[in-house]
Amino acid sequence: xxxxxxxxxxxxxxxxxxxxxxxxxxxxxxxxxxxxxxxxxxxxxxxxxxxxxxxxxxxxxxxxxxxxxxxxxxxxxxxxxxxxxxxxxxxxxxxxxxxxxxxxxxxxxxxxxxxxxxxxxxxxxxxxxxxxxxxxxxxxxxxxxxxxxxxxxxxxxxxxxxxxxxxxxxxxxxxxxxxxxxxxxxxxxxxxxxxxxxxxxxxxxxxxxxxxxxxxxxxxxxxxxxxxxxxxxxxxxxxxxxxxxxxxxxxxxxxxxxxxxxxxxxxxxxxxxxxxxxxxxxxxxxxxxxxxxxxxxxxxxxxxxxxxxxxxxxxxxxxxxxxxxxxxxxxxxxxxxxxxxxxxxxxxxxxxxxxxxxxxxxxxxxxxxxx
Numbered sequence: 001x002x003x004x005x006x007x008x009x010x011x012x013x014x015x016x017x018x019x020x021x022x023x024x025x026x027x028x029x030x031x032x033x034x035x036x037x038x039x040x041x042x043x044x045x046x047x048x049x050x051x052x053x054x055x056x057x058x059x060x061x062x063x064x065x066x067x068x069x070x071x072x073x074x075x076x077x078x079x080x081x082x083x084x085x086x087x088x089x090x091x092x093x094x095x096x097x098x099x100x101x102x103x104x105x106x107x108x109x110x111x112x113x114x115x116x117x118x119x120x121x122x123x124x125x126x127x128x129x130x131x132x133x134x135x136x137x138x139x140x141x142x143x144x145x146x147x148x149x150x151x152x153x154x155x156x157x158x159x160x161x162x163x164x165x166x167x168x169x170x171x172x173x174x175x176x177x178x179x180x181x182x183x184x185x186x187x188x189x190x191x192x193x194x195x196x197x198x199x200x201x202x203x204x205x206x207x208x209x210x211x212x213x214x215x216x217x218x219x220x221x222x223x224x225x226x227x228x229x230x231x232x233x234x235x236x237x238x239x240x241x242x243x244x245x246x247x248x249x250x251x252x253x254x255x256x257x258x259x260x261x262x263x264x265x266x267x268x269x270x271x272x273x274x275x276x277x278x279x280x281x282x283x284x285x286x287x288x289x290x291x292x293x294x295x296x297x298x299x300x301x302x303x304x305x306x307x308x309x310x311x312x313x314x315x316x317x318x319x320x321x322x323x324x325x326x327x328x329x330x331x332x333x334x335x336x337x338x339x340x341x342x343x344x345x346x347x348x349x350x351x352x353x354x355x356x357x358x359x360x361x362x363x364x365x366x367x368x369x370x371x
Protein backbone atom coordinates (compact mmCIF):
# COMPACT_ATOMS: atom_id res chain seq x y z
CA UNK A 1 0.00 0.00 0.00
CA UNK A 2 1.38 3.36 -1.09
CA UNK A 3 -0.42 6.68 -1.39
CA UNK A 4 0.06 10.43 -0.93
CA UNK A 5 -2.52 12.66 0.71
CA UNK A 6 -2.86 16.23 1.97
CA UNK A 7 -2.54 16.46 5.74
CA UNK A 8 -5.66 18.66 6.18
CA UNK A 9 -7.93 16.28 4.23
CA UNK A 10 -6.94 13.26 6.32
CA UNK A 11 -6.93 15.19 9.62
CA UNK A 12 -10.57 16.19 9.15
CA UNK A 13 -11.58 12.53 8.97
CA UNK A 14 -9.24 11.41 11.79
CA UNK A 15 -10.70 14.10 14.07
CA UNK A 16 -14.14 12.48 13.74
CA UNK A 17 -12.63 9.03 14.35
CA UNK A 18 -11.46 10.14 17.83
CA UNK A 19 -15.04 10.30 19.04
CA UNK A 20 -15.76 6.71 17.99
CA UNK A 21 -12.79 4.63 19.18
CA UNK A 22 -12.53 3.71 22.85
CA UNK A 23 -9.34 5.00 24.45
CA UNK A 24 -9.19 2.21 27.05
CA UNK A 25 -9.86 -0.89 25.08
CA UNK A 26 -9.39 -4.53 25.98
CA UNK A 27 -9.13 -5.38 22.27
CA UNK A 28 -6.10 -3.56 20.77
CA UNK A 29 -7.57 -3.72 17.24
CA UNK A 30 -10.47 -1.48 18.35
CA UNK A 31 -8.00 1.32 19.14
CA UNK A 32 -6.90 1.19 15.51
CA UNK A 33 -8.29 2.82 12.39
CA UNK A 34 -8.59 0.80 9.19
CA UNK A 35 -7.04 2.43 6.09
CA UNK A 36 -8.14 0.73 2.87
CA UNK A 37 -6.87 1.94 -0.51
CA UNK A 38 -8.58 0.60 -3.60
CA UNK A 39 -10.68 1.75 -6.55
CA UNK A 40 -9.05 5.18 -6.58
CA UNK A 41 -10.15 6.09 -3.06
CA UNK A 42 -9.13 5.80 0.60
CA UNK A 43 -11.70 4.28 2.97
CA UNK A 44 -11.34 5.06 6.67
CA UNK A 45 -13.18 2.85 9.16
CA UNK A 46 -13.27 2.98 12.97
CA UNK A 47 -15.49 1.16 15.47
CA UNK A 48 -16.13 0.37 19.13
CA UNK A 49 -18.43 -2.53 18.05
CA UNK A 50 -21.57 -0.47 18.87
CA UNK A 51 -20.79 2.39 16.51
CA UNK A 52 -19.10 2.27 13.09
CA UNK A 53 -17.64 5.34 11.37
CA UNK A 54 -16.96 5.11 7.63
CA UNK A 55 -15.46 7.85 5.49
CA UNK A 56 -14.29 8.00 1.89
CA UNK A 57 -11.57 10.27 0.52
CA UNK A 58 -11.01 10.75 -3.23
CA UNK A 59 -8.40 13.54 -3.09
CA UNK A 60 -5.51 11.09 -3.04
CA UNK A 61 -2.61 9.97 -5.26
CA UNK A 62 -2.38 6.18 -5.22
CA UNK A 63 0.78 4.27 -6.15
CA UNK A 64 -0.30 0.88 -4.84
CA UNK A 65 -3.56 -0.51 -3.42
CA UNK A 66 -3.63 -2.20 -0.02
CA UNK A 67 -4.93 -1.96 3.54
CA UNK A 68 -3.76 -1.92 7.15
CA UNK A 69 -4.80 -0.81 10.64
CA UNK A 70 -2.79 1.48 12.92
CA UNK A 71 -3.33 3.40 16.16
CA UNK A 72 -5.98 6.07 15.55
CA UNK A 73 -4.78 8.22 18.47
CA UNK A 74 -1.10 8.23 17.43
CA UNK A 75 -1.88 8.89 13.75
CA UNK A 76 -4.20 11.75 14.74
CA UNK A 77 -1.55 13.24 17.05
CA UNK A 78 1.10 13.12 14.31
CA UNK A 79 -1.22 14.79 11.78
CA UNK A 80 -2.12 17.52 14.28
CA UNK A 81 1.52 18.40 14.81
CA UNK A 82 2.54 18.39 11.14
CA UNK A 83 2.32 21.81 9.47
CA UNK A 84 -0.91 22.55 7.58
CA UNK A 85 -1.30 21.63 3.92
CA UNK A 86 1.76 19.32 3.96
CA UNK A 87 1.71 16.29 1.72
CA UNK A 88 2.16 12.97 3.53
CA UNK A 89 3.37 9.83 1.81
CA UNK A 90 2.10 6.56 3.33
CA UNK A 91 4.04 3.38 2.59
CA UNK A 92 3.22 -0.01 4.11
CA UNK A 93 6.74 -1.49 4.41
CA UNK A 94 5.72 -4.80 6.00
CA UNK A 95 2.51 -6.23 7.47
CA UNK A 96 3.45 -4.63 10.82
CA UNK A 97 5.12 -1.37 9.77
CA UNK A 98 3.58 1.72 8.16
CA UNK A 99 5.93 4.51 7.10
CA UNK A 100 4.82 8.17 7.01
CA UNK A 101 7.02 10.66 5.21
CA UNK A 102 6.63 14.46 5.05
CA UNK A 103 9.06 17.28 4.17
CA UNK A 104 11.08 17.07 7.38
CA UNK A 105 9.57 14.16 9.31
CA UNK A 106 9.74 10.41 9.05
CA UNK A 107 7.60 8.06 11.18
CA UNK A 108 7.22 4.30 11.39
CA UNK A 109 3.99 3.14 13.00
CA UNK A 110 3.18 -0.34 14.23
CA UNK A 111 0.26 -2.05 12.48
CA UNK A 112 -2.12 -4.92 13.04
CA UNK A 113 -3.40 -6.97 10.08
CA UNK A 114 -6.87 -6.15 8.76
CA UNK A 115 -8.01 -9.77 9.23
CA UNK A 116 -8.53 -9.05 12.94
CA UNK A 117 -10.63 -5.95 12.27
CA UNK A 118 -14.40 -6.47 12.79
CA UNK A 119 -16.31 -7.12 9.59
CA UNK A 120 -19.52 -5.18 8.94
CA UNK A 121 -21.93 -6.38 6.30
CA UNK A 122 -25.21 -4.79 7.27
CA UNK A 123 -27.96 -4.66 4.70
CA UNK A 124 -30.29 -1.77 5.29
CA UNK A 125 -33.36 -2.53 3.22
CA UNK A 126 -35.77 0.01 4.68
CA UNK A 127 -36.72 3.08 2.69
CA UNK A 128 -34.36 6.03 2.89
CA UNK A 129 -35.59 9.09 4.76
CA UNK A 130 -33.80 12.35 4.06
CA UNK A 131 -33.66 15.47 6.24
CA UNK A 132 -32.38 18.97 6.04
CA UNK A 133 -29.06 18.91 7.96
CA UNK A 134 -29.73 22.10 9.95
CA UNK A 135 -33.18 20.98 11.12
CA UNK A 136 -31.98 17.53 12.19
CA UNK A 137 -28.96 19.01 14.01
CA UNK A 138 -31.31 21.42 15.79
CA UNK A 139 -33.52 18.50 16.90
CA UNK A 140 -30.50 16.67 18.34
CA UNK A 141 -29.10 19.75 20.09
CA UNK A 142 -32.43 20.63 21.68
CA UNK A 143 -33.10 17.15 23.02
CA UNK A 144 -29.62 15.94 24.02
CA UNK A 145 -29.48 18.31 27.04
CA UNK A 146 -31.92 16.01 28.86
CA UNK A 147 -30.27 12.64 28.15
CA UNK A 148 -29.79 10.62 31.33
CA UNK A 149 -26.47 9.22 32.59
CA UNK A 150 -28.15 6.67 34.85
CA UNK A 151 -26.92 3.20 33.86
CA UNK A 152 -29.62 1.47 35.88
CA UNK A 153 -32.19 2.79 33.42
CA UNK A 154 -30.26 2.32 30.20
CA UNK A 155 -33.32 3.09 28.07
CA UNK A 156 -33.05 6.76 29.14
CA UNK A 157 -29.41 7.05 27.97
CA UNK A 158 -30.33 8.32 24.52
CA UNK A 159 -32.87 10.14 22.35
CA UNK A 160 -36.17 8.43 21.56
CA UNK A 161 -36.86 8.98 17.85
CA UNK A 162 -40.40 8.22 16.69
CA UNK A 163 -43.11 9.40 14.32
CA UNK A 164 -45.88 11.73 15.48
CA UNK A 165 -48.76 13.40 13.67
CA UNK A 166 -50.40 16.78 14.09
CA UNK A 167 -52.81 18.64 11.80
CA UNK A 168 -52.47 15.91 9.13
CA UNK A 169 -48.71 16.35 9.00
CA UNK A 170 -46.05 13.75 9.85
CA UNK A 171 -43.13 14.59 12.11
CA UNK A 172 -39.99 12.88 13.32
CA UNK A 173 -39.95 13.63 17.05
CA UNK A 174 -36.98 13.33 19.38
CA UNK A 175 -37.48 13.08 23.15
CA UNK A 176 -34.98 12.73 26.00
CA UNK A 177 -35.48 12.71 29.75
CA UNK A 178 -33.50 11.98 32.90
CA UNK A 179 -36.73 12.01 34.98
CA UNK A 180 -35.92 15.51 36.33
CA UNK A 181 -36.27 17.30 32.99
CA UNK A 182 -37.55 16.45 29.52
CA UNK A 183 -36.84 17.88 26.06
CA UNK A 184 -38.88 17.32 22.93
CA UNK A 185 -38.31 18.59 19.39
CA UNK A 186 -39.91 17.65 16.05
CA UNK A 187 -39.18 18.17 12.37
CA UNK A 188 -41.66 17.67 9.54
CA UNK A 189 -41.05 14.72 7.20
CA UNK A 190 -42.77 13.53 4.03
CA UNK A 191 -41.68 9.92 3.50
CA UNK A 192 -41.21 8.48 6.96
CA UNK A 193 -44.13 6.05 7.13
CA UNK A 194 -41.76 3.07 7.41
CA UNK A 195 -39.65 4.53 10.23
CA UNK A 196 -39.64 2.31 13.32
CA UNK A 197 -39.33 3.97 16.74
CA UNK A 198 -35.88 3.59 18.31
CA UNK A 199 -33.63 4.94 21.07
CA UNK A 200 -30.42 6.48 19.72
CA UNK A 201 -27.50 6.08 22.18
CA UNK A 202 -25.87 9.16 23.73
CA UNK A 203 -22.46 8.51 22.15
CA UNK A 204 -24.03 8.28 18.69
CA UNK A 205 -25.96 11.52 19.28
CA UNK A 206 -22.81 13.47 20.16
CA UNK A 207 -20.85 11.95 17.27
CA UNK A 208 -23.67 12.86 14.87
CA UNK A 209 -23.71 16.44 16.15
CA UNK A 210 -19.96 16.74 15.43
CA UNK A 211 -20.47 15.35 11.93
CA UNK A 212 -23.44 17.57 11.10
CA UNK A 213 -21.84 20.74 12.45
CA UNK A 214 -19.14 20.39 9.81
CA UNK A 215 -21.19 19.71 6.68
CA UNK A 216 -23.92 21.11 4.45
CA UNK A 217 -24.93 17.73 3.03
CA UNK A 218 -28.38 16.21 3.47
CA UNK A 219 -28.85 13.52 6.12
CA UNK A 220 -30.16 10.17 4.85
CA UNK A 221 -31.41 7.62 7.40
CA UNK A 222 -32.07 3.89 7.05
CA UNK A 223 -32.97 1.43 9.79
CA UNK A 224 -32.73 -2.33 10.30
CA UNK A 225 -33.98 -4.47 13.23
CA UNK A 226 -31.46 -3.19 15.77
CA UNK A 227 -29.32 -0.65 13.92
CA UNK A 228 -29.59 2.72 12.23
CA UNK A 229 -27.45 4.14 9.43
CA UNK A 230 -26.82 7.82 8.75
CA UNK A 231 -25.37 8.84 5.39
CA UNK A 232 -23.96 12.36 5.19
CA UNK A 233 -22.18 12.91 1.87
CA UNK A 234 -19.41 10.31 1.65
CA UNK A 235 -19.49 9.66 5.40
CA UNK A 236 -21.55 6.93 7.06
CA UNK A 237 -22.31 6.33 10.72
CA UNK A 238 -23.87 3.00 11.69
CA UNK A 239 -25.07 2.57 15.26
CA UNK A 240 -26.73 -0.08 17.36
CA UNK A 241 -29.89 1.21 19.00
CA UNK A 242 -30.69 0.88 22.71
CA UNK A 243 -32.67 -2.25 23.49
CA UNK A 244 -35.47 -1.14 25.78
CA UNK A 245 -38.86 0.56 25.96
CA UNK A 246 -38.98 4.32 26.35
CA UNK A 247 -41.57 5.42 28.93
CA UNK A 248 -44.79 7.19 27.92
CA UNK A 249 -43.40 10.70 28.24
CA UNK A 250 -46.69 12.41 27.35
CA UNK A 251 -48.00 11.63 30.85
CA UNK A 252 -45.54 14.07 32.45
CA UNK A 253 -46.15 17.00 30.07
CA UNK A 254 -48.29 19.53 32.01
CA UNK A 255 -51.55 20.50 30.33
CA UNK A 256 -53.14 22.73 33.01
CA UNK A 257 -50.34 25.14 33.97
CA UNK A 258 -52.17 28.47 33.71
CA UNK A 259 -49.68 30.93 35.23
CA UNK A 260 -47.41 32.34 32.53
CA UNK A 261 -43.96 33.83 33.15
CA UNK A 262 -42.38 35.77 30.26
CA UNK A 263 -38.75 36.85 30.57
CA UNK A 264 -35.78 37.71 28.34
CA UNK A 265 -33.86 34.49 27.57
CA UNK A 266 -30.47 36.21 27.74
CA UNK A 267 -31.20 38.06 30.99
CA UNK A 268 -32.56 34.84 32.54
CA UNK A 269 -29.45 32.76 31.73
CA UNK A 270 -26.99 35.51 32.70
CA UNK A 271 -28.71 36.21 36.03
CA UNK A 272 -28.60 32.51 37.00
CA UNK A 273 -24.95 32.20 35.95
CA UNK A 274 -24.01 35.24 38.03
CA UNK A 275 -25.79 34.23 41.26
CA UNK A 276 -24.64 30.58 41.05
CA UNK A 277 -21.01 31.78 41.05
CA UNK A 278 -21.09 31.77 44.86
CA UNK A 279 -21.82 28.05 44.85
CA UNK A 280 -19.00 25.52 44.56
CA UNK A 281 -21.51 22.92 43.36
CA UNK A 282 -22.95 24.28 40.13
CA UNK A 283 -25.86 21.85 40.39
CA UNK A 284 -26.99 23.56 43.57
CA UNK A 285 -30.48 24.98 43.57
CA UNK A 286 -31.43 28.50 42.57
CA UNK A 287 -34.53 30.02 44.19
CA UNK A 288 -36.85 32.13 42.02
CA UNK A 289 -39.09 34.63 43.79
CA UNK A 290 -41.54 35.48 40.99
CA UNK A 291 -43.55 38.69 41.31
CA UNK A 292 -45.83 40.43 38.77
CA UNK A 293 -43.05 42.37 37.06
CA UNK A 294 -39.74 40.87 38.23
CA UNK A 295 -37.88 37.75 39.35
CA UNK A 296 -35.46 37.66 42.25
CA UNK A 297 -32.85 34.91 41.88
CA UNK A 298 -31.20 33.70 45.10
CA UNK A 299 -28.46 31.18 45.80
CA UNK A 300 -27.48 30.44 49.37
CA UNK A 301 -24.49 28.16 49.88
CA UNK A 302 -23.57 27.06 53.41
CA UNK A 303 -19.92 26.74 52.34
CA UNK A 304 -19.29 29.87 50.31
CA UNK A 305 -21.94 32.58 50.70
CA UNK A 306 -24.99 33.90 48.92
CA UNK A 307 -25.93 35.70 45.71
CA UNK A 308 -29.05 37.65 44.71
CA UNK A 309 -30.16 39.36 41.52
CA UNK A 310 -33.40 40.91 40.26
CA UNK A 311 -34.45 41.12 36.58
CA UNK A 312 -37.60 42.39 34.87
CA UNK A 313 -40.26 39.91 33.79
CA UNK A 314 -44.00 39.51 33.40
CA UNK A 315 -46.09 37.04 35.42
CA UNK A 316 -49.84 36.41 35.13
CA UNK A 317 -50.20 34.65 38.52
CA UNK A 318 -49.82 35.63 42.16
CA UNK A 319 -46.35 35.86 43.71
CA UNK A 320 -44.67 32.46 43.82
CA UNK A 321 -41.39 31.04 45.15
CA UNK A 322 -40.05 28.03 43.27
CA UNK A 323 -36.57 26.43 43.16
CA UNK A 324 -34.72 24.57 40.39
CA UNK A 325 -31.43 22.89 39.64
CA UNK A 326 -29.62 25.86 38.04
CA UNK A 327 -27.95 23.75 35.33
CA UNK A 328 -31.29 22.38 34.13
CA UNK A 329 -32.62 25.92 33.63
CA UNK A 330 -29.55 27.28 31.84
CA UNK A 331 -29.23 24.20 29.60
CA UNK A 332 -32.81 24.56 28.43
CA UNK A 333 -32.89 28.37 28.20
CA UNK A 334 -29.72 28.27 26.07
CA UNK A 335 -31.49 26.09 23.47
CA UNK A 336 -34.53 28.39 23.14
CA UNK A 337 -34.36 30.36 19.88
CA UNK A 338 -36.82 33.10 20.84
CA UNK A 339 -35.57 36.23 22.61
CA UNK A 340 -38.11 35.56 25.36
CA UNK A 341 -38.69 32.48 27.50
CA UNK A 342 -42.31 31.50 28.07
CA UNK A 343 -42.66 29.39 31.23
CA UNK A 344 -45.98 27.88 32.31
CA UNK A 345 -46.30 27.23 36.07
CA UNK A 346 -48.96 25.74 38.31
CA UNK A 347 -47.55 25.73 41.86
CA UNK A 348 -44.09 25.49 43.55
CA UNK A 349 -44.01 21.68 43.46
CA UNK A 350 -45.47 20.83 40.03
CA UNK A 351 -43.45 20.42 36.81
CA UNK A 352 -43.16 23.54 34.66
CA UNK A 353 -43.51 23.72 30.87
CA UNK A 354 -41.10 25.86 28.83
CA UNK A 355 -42.09 26.78 25.27
CA UNK A 356 -40.04 28.28 22.46
CA UNK A 357 -42.20 30.82 20.62
CA UNK A 358 -39.81 30.74 17.64
CA UNK A 359 -40.06 26.95 17.35
CA UNK A 360 -43.58 25.68 17.99
CA UNK A 361 -42.36 22.09 17.55
CA UNK A 362 -40.10 22.12 20.62
CA UNK A 363 -40.86 22.22 24.34
CA UNK A 364 -39.22 21.39 27.69
CA UNK A 365 -40.43 20.18 31.07
CA UNK A 366 -38.51 20.78 34.32
CA UNK A 367 -39.21 19.48 37.81
CA UNK A 368 -38.76 21.98 40.66
CA UNK A 369 -36.56 21.01 43.61
CA UNK A 370 -36.89 21.51 47.35
CA UNK A 371 -34.34 23.78 49.02
